[in-house]
Amino acid sequence: MTAFPLKIVTPEKVFFDGPAERVVLRTSEGDMCILARHEKFVADLPSGPVRITVDGEDRYAALSSGVVQVGKDSTTILAYAIEWAEEIDLAWAKRSQQQAIDRKNKAKSDTELRRAELKLQRALNRIHVSGMHK
The missing domain is CATH 1.20.5 (Single alpha-helices involved in coiled-coils or other helix-helix interfaces)
Incomplete structure:
Protein backbone atom coordinates (compact mmCIF):
# COMPACT_ATOMS: atom_id res chain seq x y z
CA MET A 1 0.00 0.00 0.00
CA THR A 2 1.04 3.56 -0.61
CA ALA A 3 1.94 5.50 2.54
CA PHE A 4 0.82 9.04 3.36
CA PRO A 5 1.86 11.50 6.09
CA LEU A 6 -0.13 11.09 9.31
CA LYS A 7 0.13 13.37 12.31
CA ILE A 8 -1.72 12.83 15.59
CA VAL A 9 -1.51 15.66 18.11
CA THR A 10 -2.88 16.04 21.65
CA PRO A 11 -2.74 19.17 23.82
CA GLU A 12 0.33 17.67 25.54
CA LYS A 13 2.35 16.17 22.71
CA VAL A 14 2.75 14.90 19.19
CA PHE A 15 1.58 11.30 19.57
CA PHE A 16 2.45 10.12 16.05
CA ASP A 17 4.16 11.82 13.12
CA GLY A 18 5.15 9.63 10.21
CA PRO A 19 4.05 7.63 7.21
CA ALA A 20 0.99 5.40 7.47
CA GLU A 21 -0.52 3.08 4.91
CA ARG A 22 -4.00 3.02 6.44
CA VAL A 23 -5.94 4.55 9.31
CA VAL A 24 -9.23 3.06 10.46
CA LEU A 25 -11.22 5.12 12.94
CA ARG A 26 -14.70 5.87 14.16
CA THR A 27 -16.21 9.21 13.12
CA SER A 28 -19.49 10.70 14.28
CA GLU A 29 -20.93 9.38 11.00
CA GLY A 30 -19.54 5.84 11.29
CA ASP A 31 -16.30 3.90 10.82
CA MET A 32 -13.93 5.15 8.13
CA CYS A 33 -10.79 3.81 6.44
CA ILE A 34 -8.31 6.42 5.21
CA LEU A 35 -5.83 5.50 2.51
CA ALA A 36 -3.39 7.56 0.42
CA ARG A 37 -5.13 10.03 -1.92
CA HIS A 38 -8.36 9.83 0.09
CA GLU A 39 -11.08 12.39 -0.59
CA LYS A 40 -10.67 15.54 1.53
CA PHE A 41 -12.92 15.81 4.56
CA VAL A 42 -13.17 16.86 8.21
CA ALA A 43 -15.07 14.87 10.85
CA ASP A 44 -15.69 14.76 14.58
CA LEU A 45 -14.24 11.75 16.38
CA PRO A 46 -16.00 10.29 19.40
CA SER A 47 -14.07 8.03 21.76
CA GLY A 48 -13.13 4.88 19.89
CA PRO A 49 -10.37 2.62 18.65
CA VAL A 50 -7.90 3.72 15.98
CA ARG A 51 -5.98 1.23 13.84
CA ILE A 52 -2.85 2.54 12.13
CA THR A 53 -1.00 0.42 9.57
CA VAL A 54 2.73 1.14 9.26
CA ASP A 55 5.03 -1.07 7.18
CA GLY A 56 2.26 -3.65 6.91
CA GLU A 57 1.84 -3.94 10.69
CA ASP A 58 -1.28 -2.78 12.55
CA ARG A 59 -1.05 -0.80 15.78
CA TYR A 60 -4.05 0.06 17.90
CA ALA A 61 -4.74 3.10 20.04
CA ALA A 62 -7.60 4.34 22.21
CA LEU A 63 -8.74 7.81 21.17
CA SER A 64 -10.75 9.99 23.54
CA SER A 65 -12.56 12.32 21.14
CA GLY A 66 -11.12 14.70 18.62
CA VAL A 67 -11.25 15.83 15.00
CA VAL A 68 -9.74 14.35 11.83
CA GLN A 69 -8.78 16.44 8.82
CA VAL A 70 -7.89 14.63 5.61
CA GLY A 71 -6.13 16.84 3.09
CA LYS A 72 -4.88 16.26 -0.41
CA ASP A 73 -1.56 14.77 0.70
CA SER A 74 -1.78 14.21 4.46
CA THR A 75 -4.05 13.46 7.41
CA THR A 76 -4.09 15.16 10.80
CA ILE A 77 -5.89 14.03 13.92
CA LEU A 78 -6.33 16.46 16.80
CA ALA A 79 -7.14 14.31 19.82
CA TYR A 80 -8.23 15.20 23.32
CA ALA A 81 -6.23 12.14 24.43
CA ILE A 82 -4.87 9.00 22.79
CA GLU A 83 -2.71 6.10 23.91
CA TRP A 84 -1.30 2.96 22.39
CA ALA A 85 -3.11 -0.25 23.34
CA GLU A 86 -0.02 -1.74 24.97
CA GLU A 87 0.44 1.34 27.18
Missing part, protein backbone atom coordinates in the same frame (compact mmCIF):
# COMPACT_ATOMS: atom_id res chain seq x y z
CA ILE A 88 -3.07 1.30 28.68
CA ASP A 89 -3.17 0.68 32.41
CA LEU A 90 -6.05 -1.80 32.51
CA ALA A 91 -6.52 -1.60 36.29
CA TRP A 92 -6.78 2.20 36.10
CA ALA A 93 -9.24 1.96 33.18
CA LYS A 94 -11.44 -0.43 35.19
CA ARG A 95 -11.36 1.93 38.18
CA SER A 96 -12.39 4.78 35.85
CA GLN A 97 -15.24 2.63 34.58
CA GLN A 98 -16.52 2.03 38.11
CA GLN A 99 -16.14 5.72 39.02
CA ALA A 100 -18.13 6.69 35.93
CA ILE A 101 -20.90 4.23 36.80
CA ASP A 102 -21.01 5.63 40.34
CA ARG A 103 -21.16 9.21 39.02
CA LYS A 104 -23.87 8.24 36.56
CA ASN A 105 -25.97 6.71 39.35
CA LYS A 106 -25.54 9.82 41.53
CA ALA A 107 -26.04 12.42 38.77
CA LYS A 108 -28.39 15.22 39.81
CA SER A 109 -28.53 17.04 36.47
CA ASP A 110 -28.45 16.33 32.77
CA THR A 111 -24.96 17.85 32.63
CA GLU A 112 -23.64 15.56 35.36
CA LEU A 113 -25.26 12.57 33.67
CA ARG A 114 -23.75 13.45 30.28
CA ARG A 115 -20.26 13.91 31.77
CA ALA A 116 -20.51 10.56 33.54
CA GLU A 117 -21.65 8.87 30.32
CA LEU A 118 -18.70 10.34 28.40
CA LYS A 119 -16.29 9.21 31.12
CA LEU A 120 -17.83 5.73 30.95
CA GLN A 121 -17.47 5.63 27.15
CA ARG A 122 -13.78 6.59 27.41
CA ALA A 123 -13.13 3.94 30.07
CA LEU A 124 -14.91 1.22 28.10
CA ASN A 125 -12.99 2.21 24.96
CA ARG A 126 -9.65 1.97 26.81
CA ILE A 127 -10.61 -1.45 28.22
CA HIS A 128 -11.65 -2.68 24.77
CA VAL A 129 -8.54 -1.37 23.00
CA SER A 130 -6.17 -2.70 25.67
CA GLY A 131 -6.98 -6.20 24.45
CA MET A 132 -6.16 -5.39 20.82
CA HIS A 133 -2.35 -5.32 20.97
CA LYS A 134 -0.31 -8.37 20.04
Whole structure:
Protein backbone atom coordinates (compact mmCIF):
# COMPACT_ATOMS: atom_id res chain seq x y z
CA MET A 1 0.00 0.00 0.00
CA THR A 2 1.04 3.56 -0.61
CA ALA A 3 1.94 5.50 2.54
CA PHE A 4 0.82 9.04 3.36
CA PRO A 5 1.86 11.50 6.09
CA LEU A 6 -0.13 11.09 9.31
CA LYS A 7 0.13 13.37 12.31
CA ILE A 8 -1.72 12.83 15.59
CA VAL A 9 -1.51 15.66 18.11
CA THR A 10 -2.88 16.04 21.65
CA PRO A 11 -2.74 19.17 23.82
CA GLU A 12 0.33 17.67 25.54
CA LYS A 13 2.35 16.17 22.71
CA VAL A 14 2.75 14.90 19.19
CA PHE A 15 1.58 11.30 19.57
CA PHE A 16 2.45 10.12 16.05
CA ASP A 17 4.16 11.82 13.12
CA GLY A 18 5.15 9.63 10.21
CA PRO A 19 4.05 7.63 7.21
CA ALA A 20 0.99 5.40 7.47
CA GLU A 21 -0.52 3.08 4.91
CA ARG A 22 -4.00 3.02 6.44
CA VAL A 23 -5.94 4.55 9.31
CA VAL A 24 -9.23 3.06 10.46
CA LEU A 25 -11.22 5.12 12.94
CA ARG A 26 -14.70 5.87 14.16
CA THR A 27 -16.21 9.21 13.12
CA SER A 28 -19.49 10.70 14.28
CA GLU A 29 -20.93 9.38 11.00
CA GLY A 30 -19.54 5.84 11.29
CA ASP A 31 -16.30 3.90 10.82
CA MET A 32 -13.93 5.15 8.13
CA CYS A 33 -10.79 3.81 6.44
CA ILE A 34 -8.31 6.42 5.21
CA LEU A 35 -5.83 5.50 2.51
CA ALA A 36 -3.39 7.56 0.42
CA ARG A 37 -5.13 10.03 -1.92
CA HIS A 38 -8.36 9.83 0.09
CA GLU A 39 -11.08 12.39 -0.59
CA LYS A 40 -10.67 15.54 1.53
CA PHE A 41 -12.92 15.81 4.56
CA VAL A 42 -13.17 16.86 8.21
CA ALA A 43 -15.07 14.87 10.85
CA ASP A 44 -15.69 14.76 14.58
CA LEU A 45 -14.24 11.75 16.38
CA PRO A 46 -16.00 10.29 19.40
CA SER A 47 -14.07 8.03 21.76
CA GLY A 48 -13.13 4.88 19.89
CA PRO A 49 -10.37 2.62 18.65
CA VAL A 50 -7.90 3.72 15.98
CA ARG A 51 -5.98 1.23 13.84
CA ILE A 52 -2.85 2.54 12.13
CA THR A 53 -1.00 0.42 9.57
CA VAL A 54 2.73 1.14 9.26
CA ASP A 55 5.03 -1.07 7.18
CA GLY A 56 2.26 -3.65 6.91
CA GLU A 57 1.84 -3.94 10.69
CA ASP A 58 -1.28 -2.78 12.55
CA ARG A 59 -1.05 -0.80 15.78
CA TYR A 60 -4.05 0.06 17.90
CA ALA A 61 -4.74 3.10 20.04
CA ALA A 62 -7.60 4.34 22.21
CA LEU A 63 -8.74 7.81 21.17
CA SER A 64 -10.75 9.99 23.54
CA SER A 65 -12.56 12.32 21.14
CA GLY A 66 -11.12 14.70 18.62
CA VAL A 67 -11.25 15.83 15.00
CA VAL A 68 -9.74 14.35 11.83
CA GLN A 69 -8.78 16.44 8.82
CA VAL A 70 -7.89 14.63 5.61
CA GLY A 71 -6.13 16.84 3.09
CA LYS A 72 -4.88 16.26 -0.41
CA ASP A 73 -1.56 14.77 0.70
CA SER A 74 -1.78 14.21 4.46
CA THR A 75 -4.05 13.46 7.41
CA THR A 76 -4.09 15.16 10.80
CA ILE A 77 -5.89 14.03 13.92
CA LEU A 78 -6.33 16.46 16.80
CA ALA A 79 -7.14 14.31 19.82
CA TYR A 80 -8.23 15.20 23.32
CA ALA A 81 -6.23 12.14 24.43
CA ILE A 82 -4.87 9.00 22.79
CA GLU A 83 -2.71 6.10 23.91
CA TRP A 84 -1.30 2.96 22.39
CA ALA A 85 -3.11 -0.25 23.34
CA GLU A 86 -0.02 -1.74 24.97
CA GLU A 87 0.44 1.34 27.18
CA ILE A 88 -3.07 1.30 28.68
CA ASP A 89 -3.17 0.68 32.41
CA LEU A 90 -6.05 -1.80 32.51
CA ALA A 91 -6.52 -1.60 36.29
CA TRP A 92 -6.78 2.20 36.10
CA ALA A 93 -9.24 1.96 33.18
CA LYS A 94 -11.44 -0.43 35.19
CA ARG A 95 -11.36 1.93 38.18
CA SER A 96 -12.39 4.78 35.85
CA GLN A 97 -15.24 2.63 34.58
CA GLN A 98 -16.52 2.03 38.11
CA GLN A 99 -16.14 5.72 39.02
CA ALA A 100 -18.13 6.69 35.93
CA ILE A 101 -20.90 4.23 36.80
CA ASP A 102 -21.01 5.63 40.34
CA ARG A 103 -21.16 9.21 39.02
CA LYS A 104 -23.87 8.24 36.56
CA ASN A 105 -25.97 6.71 39.35
CA LYS A 106 -25.54 9.82 41.53
CA ALA A 107 -26.04 12.42 38.77
CA LYS A 108 -28.39 15.22 39.81
CA SER A 109 -28.53 17.04 36.47
CA ASP A 110 -28.45 16.33 32.77
CA THR A 111 -24.96 17.85 32.63
CA GLU A 112 -23.64 15.56 35.36
CA LEU A 113 -25.26 12.57 33.67
CA ARG A 114 -23.75 13.45 30.28
CA ARG A 115 -20.26 13.91 31.77
CA ALA A 116 -20.51 10.56 33.54
CA GLU A 117 -21.65 8.87 30.32
CA LEU A 118 -18.70 10.34 28.40
CA LYS A 119 -16.29 9.21 31.12
CA LEU A 120 -17.83 5.73 30.95
CA GLN A 121 -17.47 5.63 27.15
CA ARG A 122 -13.78 6.59 27.41
CA ALA A 123 -13.13 3.94 30.07
CA LEU A 124 -14.91 1.22 28.10
CA ASN A 125 -12.99 2.21 24.96
CA ARG A 126 -9.65 1.97 26.81
CA ILE A 127 -10.61 -1.45 28.22
CA HIS A 128 -11.65 -2.68 24.77
CA VAL A 129 -8.54 -1.37 23.00
CA SER A 130 -6.17 -2.70 25.67
CA GLY A 131 -6.98 -6.20 24.45
CA MET A 132 -6.16 -5.39 20.82
CA HIS A 133 -2.35 -5.32 20.97
CA LYS A 134 -0.31 -8.37 20.04
